[in-house]
Amino acid sequence: MAISLSSRREFLKQAGLLTAWSLTLPQFVVQSRQALAHAPIEGLPDDRILVLVQLAGGNDGLNTLVPYGDDLYYKARPKLSVAPQDVLKIDDYCGFHSEMYALRELWEDGLLSLIQGVGYPNPDRSHFRSTEIWETGSGSEKNIASGWIGRYFDSECSKAVTPTLGVQLGERTAQTFAGDHPRVVTLSNPQLFQFSGGSAREDELAKVHVPSVSANSSLAFLQRTGNDVLSVSRQLSEKVRLQPTTRDYLPYQFSQTLRLVAKMIAAEVPTRVYYVSLPGFDHHATQKMRHAMLLQELSESLSSFVRDLKNLGHLDRTLVVTFSEFGRRVAENQSEGTDHGTANLMFMAGGTSRAGFHGTRSDLSRLDDVGDLHHTTDFRSVYASILKDWLGANPAGILDPSILPMAGILG
Amino acid sequence: MPRNRVHEAQQSGWSSLAARHLLARTGFGFDLEQEEKLAVLSREQAVDQLLEDAQNAPCPTPPEWVKTPWVNTERRYADTSADEFRGKHGATNGRYAREIADLRRWWVNEMMTSPVPLREMMTLFWHGHFASSIGKVLISQAMYEQNATQRKHALGNFRQLLKAMTIDGAMMIYLDLEDSEKTQPNENYARELFELFALGHGHYTQADIREAARALSGWQLNAPPGTALPQRPTNPADNRRFTRDGIVAELVVERHDAGTKTIFGKTGTFGLDEVIELTVNHPACGLFLAEKLASYFGLSDETGRVQQQMAEVFRSTGGEIAPMLRVLFTADEFYTDGSRNRLIKSPVVLWVSTCRQLQLDTTFTRGVNKYLAALGQELFEPPNVKGWPGGETWISAGTLALRYHLTDIVLESKEPPGMDPMGRDRGRPVILPKDPAERAKFLARLEGGMSDGEGMMAPRRGEREAGPAYDVKFSPDKLFPAGIPDSSADLADQLLNRLLVDSPRAELRATAMEAATRNVGPLRVQAVLRLILSSPDYQLT
Structure with missing residues (x-):
């Protein structure tokens, strides 16, 4: 929705005149006035960004980072294992899955970090519940409704002036963002913010959103949010749409979604946390080909995204983190698939992440009573480190205070 | 709508607008006929009638696939191959x-x-x-x-x-x-x-x-x-x-x-x-439930008097729900300005009340479900054990933008823009060639002329449900059996009266009249509806 010059002038005039309005003055107006490069979101200490990438369904960590130097791996997976000669070797023990050459290059260029053995005590093997545990950042014994980022927004970003503090790419908002005052925009596609009908339509929408002198606080809230809609609409249709990217992205959803995120970051949309999801990892049967395809998509997409941000000059302020609700059972099942497991690996790139291995790999000779890996790093300590070392927040106010940040993953 | 009806409501505590408020909160929207019927009763009579009807109505016939008794057909045995x-x-x-x-x-x-x-x-x-x-x-x-x-x-x-x-x-x-x-x-x-x-x-x-x-x-x-169950052993390792x-x-x-x-x-x-x-029997139970009900139905009562009274009725009746609702719906506090026209409609209430108030000829389709899910309320799939928190949490810039596209469905039976992700769905699993030239050829073959850039709409993988994504018919004649009013003011007023629970704001009314004036023929109705349904006012009940 392109806005006419006259209505923009009108808009700014109203913005200047009405104090009630200026409380919710769209950030892009402020930014276009100040014309700052990488301006931090008003009310936040810096211009840093977190991009969370969910691998939904439970990614098979053992076939992602393959322990090819361990006989136990081949014993447990007579059909599903990646042959030693196919593994893209990192060291004498492990290497990437054969289709992950793009991420291997990222690794070789010192742009990737791997956190091994990540999980939590008393693991839950339900997708639903384990996803909830990861999204809320709670222990498995507790039901918490708010998400770990939602609590971060509530406790640390109360002064941030932007309706797009969080951006969820996808059809529904992840529980990660749930909080008392969520300021999250969920969109699958920026077309959501296109309103057909030309300037007459824009004008009438603007008219019914002029804040009214009313004691009805709900109406005032809706009018403010309606103005956010109009400002996000302008932002997406102008700056983001025209923003060039520098890398090829695969034509598929996940990749194209990451491309949109790269454009939003480069266009300096005032957003602190993005959330993108790659679904389909739940391979109980005939896993080999489908998992290889997903790993290729993950590898190529992340690599394009990271290198694009680097070229665009935004990688230093963007931390990318992947997670999945659980790994898979060590032993393959009867259907050439794997069942729900426990500990897993996380990827990190960009920002101040330290390239290389972190944490301790889970021991294949010491499995739990179901045949699953024991975790060596609590995912909440990774969260605590992200909160403290990347977002400059106090993790004790957001996560269980007994959880200490994982050392060494972020510089 | 005449302003004096509001005053009338405030003075006597009961009026057409009060009846409308009661109907809209206890049902999914309101219709003018029902409103008139309730308005001639007293507040207590009206509430009693609603409660009795709701308690006495027979339950609907279950969907065809429901089985009594239900036996797990997915049961897995030790000898299942x-x-x-x-x-x-x-x-x-x-x-x-x-x-x-x-x-x-x-x-x-x-x-x-x-x-x-x-x-x-x-x-x-x-x-x-x-x-x-x-x-x-x-x-x-x-x-x-x-x-x-x-x-x-x-x-x-x-x-x-x-x-x-x-x-x-x-x-x-x-x-x-x-x-x-x-x-x-x-x-x-x-x-x-x-x-x-x-x-x-x-x-x-x-x-x-x-x-x-x-x-x-x-x-x-x-x-x-x-x-009767098959005598086959189960595998204890199965979940x-x-x-x-x-x-x-x-x-x-x-x-x-x-x-x-x-x-x-x-x-x-x-x-x-x-x-x-x-x-x-725990002393906290009645008040806990009373507060949750009062909030769901949009009571604003900071003193807590109504909730206390509801809790007392809960205790004295041994946990009866209808008498609690009677206290709530007959309370003066339920009809004050502070309680009226400020409850944000849940996505389900928004959709169902729109269908009812515009007398749409429609059925619930997968497209509507997708729309409600995107608005944050997919039935049988609450976000977590706490259910939907409601209120202002329904609204963000994204969901409000989507609410403003409601008329795409209502008037044109088409999907609002931006509901499908960027890029293409993957079909059957394929691994792309590593060599860049080979890959380019492969993708070109696969994508067949797909254009790059914004607005690349993916053809969606066949969904499990058959049938059209949207099936909505809007007939202006149903709303205006005597013909569409020629006067822009009449047209705007009648539609506002049919859709909003309160008298319209002057700005909204004026803009609605302009929309009617700017257009001709049947487009006048559509233009006014497009405005009203994408107004902040319409999100409230």
Whole structure:
């Protein structure tokens, strides 16, 4: 929705005149006035960004980072294992899955970090519940409704002036963002913010959103949010749409979604946390080909995204983190698939992440009573480190205070 | 609409607008005919009539696929071959997906057509209160049974409802009660029973939870008594989903902890019935429920007088729900300016009330479900055990933008823009060649001329549900049987009167008149509706 010059002038005039309005003055107006490069979101200490990438369904960590130097791996997976000669070797023990050459290059260029053995005590093997545990950042014994980022927004970003503090790419908002005052925009596609009908339509929408002198606080809230809609609409249709990217992205959803995120970051949309999801990892049967395809998509997409941000000059302020609700059972099942497991690996790139291995790999000779890996790093300590070392927040106010940040993953 | 009707309402406490407010809050929107009928009664008579109708109406016929008794066809035996299992597993999941889609259609159609919408509003309340998600429960029949039980007790007795919910199949799966046995009582259900279902935080201790979990141990889901089951051994390593025979709760004595427990300071060899009694008799229960109901129906009463009175009625009637609602709907506080026209419509209320108020000729389709899910309320899939928090949490810039596209569905029966992701869906699994030149050729073949850049709409993979994504017919004639008014003011006023619960703001009315004036013929109605439905005002009830 392109806005006419006259209505923009009108808009700014109203913005200047009405104090009630200026409380919710769209950030892009402020930014276009100040014309700052990488301006931090008003009310936040810096211009840093977190991009969370969910691998939904439970990614098979053992076939992602393959322990090819361990006989136990081949014993447990007579059909599903990646042959030693196919593994893209990192060291004498492990290497990437054969289709992950793009991420291997990222690794070789010192742009990737791997956190091994990540999980939590008393693991839950339900997708639903384990996803909830990861999204809320709670222990498995507790039901918490708010998400770990939602609590971060509530406790640390109360002064941030932007309706797009969080951006969820996808059809529904992840529980990660749930909080008392969520300021999250969920969109699958920026077309959501296109309103057909030309300037007459824009004008009438603007008219019914002029804040009214009313004691009805709900109406005032809706009018403010309606103005956010109009400002996000302008932002997406102008700056983001025209923003060039520098890398090829695969034509598929996940990749194209990451491309949109790269454009939003480069266009300096005032957003602190993005959330993108790659679904389909739940391979109980005939896993080999489908998992290889997903790993290729993950590898190529992340690599394009990271290198694009680097070229665009935004990688230093963007931390990318992947997670999945659980790994898979060590032993393959009867259907050439794997069942729900426990500990897993996380990827990190960009920002101040330290390239290389972190944490301790889970021991294949010491499995739990179901045949699953024991975790060596609590995912909440990774969260605590992200909160403290990347977002400059106090993790004790957001996560269980007994959880200490994982050392060494972020510089 | 004449301003004096508002004043009239404030003075006498009862008027057409007050009747409209009552109808809109207790049902899904209002219609002018009903409004007139209620307006001639007294407030108390009107409320009593709504409550009686909702309590006495017969329950709707279940969807066709519902089976009584239900036996788990996905049961897996030790001698089930991998191939047999794979085929059956896929087929069952497909069937569950179709059935849950049909269950949503069935329920929303009930909301749209029911002559007693209050009962469906209350069923929706309990659906969010005793939240369970198909995402974990997986079995469509269990979700239907939970819904039917919530409808049966919707305006009945809370004690009976709470007991029925505790041993409801879907709930037992959702909050793990079926896994709770005496050596390792699972506290998940007991905790939520106190915190979310009956008392609220701070009215119990961790010891109460632990003891209640012991008292509730031993319940399992099984086939109904007398069902013939195949005598084949199950594999003990398989998860519950594949080993449970049915979804009827049964107390397995060997798994139940029959010992002495102390809950809320009282001691005994408690089981299910005693836990329910102790919970409902807890002094916090009535007020907890009263506050949740008052908030759901949009009462604004900072003194808490109405909620206190509701709690007293709860206590004196032994947990009856209808008398609590009577207190709420007849209270002066329910009709003050502070309580009116400021409840944000939930996505389901937004959709159903729009269908009812515009008399749309429509049925609930997968497209509408997708729309409601994107607005944050997919039925049978609440975000978590707390249900939908409601209020301002319904609204963000993204969901409000989507609400403003409502007329795409209503007037054109088409999908709002931006609901599908960027890029293409992957079809069958293919691994792309590593060599860049080979890959480019491969992709070109695969994509066949797909353009790069913005607005690249992916053709969606075939969905499990057949039929059109949207099926909506809007007929202006139904709203204007005597013909569409020529005057822009009349047209705008009549549509505003039909759609808003309160007199319109001057700005909205003026803009609506301009929209009518700017257009000609039938487009006038559409233009005014497009404006009203994408106004902040229309989000309120």
